[in-house]
Amino acid sequence: MDDARTRVDPLLPSAMARRYFLSSAGYGLGLAALGQLLAADGVLGAGEAGAAREARKAGEAREARGAAGLAHPNPLAPRPPHFAPRAKACIFIFLEGGPSQIDLFDPKPKLNDLHGKPLPESLTKTVRFAFIKKESAVLMGSRRKFERHGSCGMEVSDLLPRIASCAGDILMVRSMRTDQFNHHPAQLVLQCGRSFFGLPTAGAWLTYGLGSESRDLPGYVVLSSGRGTSGGASLWGSGFLPSVHAGVLFRNPEPVLNLTDPPGLPRSLQRSGLDALRELNEARLREVGDPEIASRIASYELAFRMQAAAPELIDLSRERPETLEAYGVGRKDAPIQGEHRGGGPGQYHSFAANCLLARRLVERGVRFVNLFHASWDHHSNLEVELAHNCGMADQPVAALLKDLKERGLLETTLVVWAGEFGRTPLGENRQGYARVTGRDHHPYAFTIWMAGGGVKGGLTYGETDELGWSIVKDPVHVNDFHATMLHLFGLDHLRLTHRFQGLDARLTGVAGRVVREWIA
Numbered sequence: 001m002d003d004a005r006t007r008v009d010p011l012l013p014s015a016m017a018r019r020y021f022l023s024s025a026g027y028g029l030g031l032a033a034l035g036q037l038l039a040a041d042g043v044l045g046a047g048e049a050g051a052a053r054e055a056r057k058a059g060e061a062r063e064a065r066g067a068a069g070l071a072h073p074n075p076l077a078p079r080p081p082h083f084a085p086r087a088k089a090c091i092f093i094f095l096e097g098g099p100s101q102i103d104l105f106d107p108k109p110k111l112n113d114l115h116g117k118p119l120p121e122s123l124t125k126t127v128r129f130a131f132i133k134k135e136s137a138v139l140m141g142s143r144r145k146f147e148r149h150g151s152c153g154m155e156v157s158d159l160l161p162r163i164a165s166c167a168g169d170i171l172m173v174r175s176m177r178t179d180q181f182n183h184h185p186a187q188l189v190l191q192c193g194r195s196f197f198g199l200p201t202a203g204a205w206l207t208y209g210l211g212s213e214s215r216d217l218p219g220y221v222v223l224s225s226g227r228g229t230s231g232g233a234s235l236w237g238s239g240f241l242p243s244v245h246a247g248v249l250f251r252n253p254e255p256v257l258n259l260t261d262p263p264g265l266p267r268s269l270q271r272s273g274l275d276a277l278r279e280l281n282e283a284r285l286r287e288v289g290d291p292e293i294a295s296r297i298a299s300y301e302l303a304f305r306m307q308a309a310a311p312e313l314i315d316l317s318r319e320r321p322e323t324l325e326a327y328g329v330g331r332k333d334a335p336i337q338g339e340h341r342g343g344g345p346g347q348y349h350s351f352a353a354n355c356l357l358a359r360r361l362v363e364r365g366v367r368f369v370n371l372f373h374a375s376w377d378h379h380s381n382l383e384v385e386l387a388h389n390c391g392m393a394d395q396p397v398a399a400l401l402k403d404l405k406e407r408g409l410l411e412t413t414l415v416v417w418a419g420e421f422g423r424t425p426l427g428e429n430r431q432g433y434a435r436v437t438g439r440d441h442h443p444y445a446f447t448i449w450m451a452g453g454g455v456k457g458g459l460t461y462g463e464t465d466e467l468g469w470s471i472v473k474d475p476v477h478v479n480d481f482h483a484t485m486l487h488l489f490g491l492d493h494l495r496l497t498h499r500f501q502g503l504d505a506r507l508t509g510v511a512g513r514v515v516r517e518w519i520a
């Protein structure tokens with residue numbers, strides 16, 4: 001099949017033909033227009049506009065070099081989907097550690113009735129746990145109160161009242177399952193489809209398949225708060241795809257560094273140095289034909305353009321005061337006693353700012369935003385620490401959903417809330433713990449939810465047994481979730497492939513099905 005997404009990107013010198021000139025000319029013309037567009041929008045001041053004029057002159061020179069066949073195509077240029085999409089952007093809220101579905105989204109009255117009772121050995125004898133001692137483990141009920149919300153009657157815990165107010169826009173999936181019961185392998189499954197290093201993440205696959213509509217920001221951005229995920233950079237890498245498709249990590253609290261030139265260094269001199277570096281890289285590209293050199297060139301050019309665009313992006317003071325208040329930007333952390341797995345002081349503000357920044361990114365054409373927070377790994381002190389984390393997340397996530405909807409963006413922006421797995425209905429009785437106050441890892445049945453981007457709002461999908469141990473209706477593997485997510489973006493997960501080590505690799509591996517009941 002003749003689809004650019006089913007073969008290696010044509011970045012080698014032998015392929016530098018007419019379309020290469022056209023796309024490389026886009027670099028020059030895009031830079032030439034960038035300053036005018038930003039100035040017209042009131043983004044650039046006089047000094048910045050002058051820098052943009054210098055960038056325009058340099059862009060004209062690069063356009064001339066492109067006509068000579070020396071440039072390469074923009075690897076993040078927008079590409080058409082396989083079929084009409086429902087979603088254009090994704091904000092993936094990943095709560096590392098495994099939020100307890102039993103205490104948030106999947107109420108189990110029977111579990112409360114059996115609190116303190118052991119499970120039958122038939123249910124646990126073949127099951128692996130991270131820390132639970134099977135011989136003495138007993139069931140642990142939930143203290144949370146659940147109420148029905150909206151006309152759909154969706155049940156949500158009292159810890160998330162603001163998110164619950166958005167029930168009509170939420171697709172709740174209570175029947176998720178994964179293959180891994182430890183954090184890093186399960187995080188790789190959720191982000192990459194399988195528990196192996198060196199695989200592209202879902203965000204990398206989306207930019208590989210569709211490119212990005214942003215001309216001056218990365219197509220895939222990572223925002224992180226808390227103490228950091230155990231998976232680290234493996235959760236936003238490009239794997240065997242060109243590295244230009246990897247997620248770009250924005251720092252916290254200062255998202256992007258080095259946005260201003262050093263004193264005495266004019267923008268024109270910086271541009272000249274970058275042009276010289278580009279010429280060296282292009283010469284090397286012609287010599288060895290390594291597509292990673294083209295990715296390097298594109299990254300340098302993007303970094304230069306971001307110097308003009310990023311200051312406006314990260315300046316949250318441009319937002320209305322009522323918007324900042326709705327998200328909770330500037331909130332003080334709630335007091336907490338315990339291990340404070342959520343990441344230490346400042347997380348309430350940090351997470352809220354990231355939620356608002358995620359909206360600003362998709363507004364500007366960024367394709368995929370990963371919003372990470374760690375940790376929700378509550379082996380102990382569940383009551384206190386889960387309440388603390390929910391207090392951090394509930395307000396800004398609900399504000400994000402409502403803000404996207406008010407701006408007409410929710411219809412085309414898929415918002416995902418997920419952890420790598422759930423928590424056991426058994427209390428954790430790890431050796432050395434005086435009391436049972438938490439839950440162990442549970443990959444066999446957990447809950448995620450989605451909103452916008454073409455999914456059915458107000459739907460609760462799937463069902464677990466009366467204890468929350470196993471799925472009894474409509475099981476969904478992570479590979480099925482990925483296949484459905486790609487479908488919402490107009491991509492067939494069977495056709496979105498990349499030739500690697502002699503095989504046509506894909507996000508869903510050899511599995512995955514589209515869950516059509518989710519699609520509005």
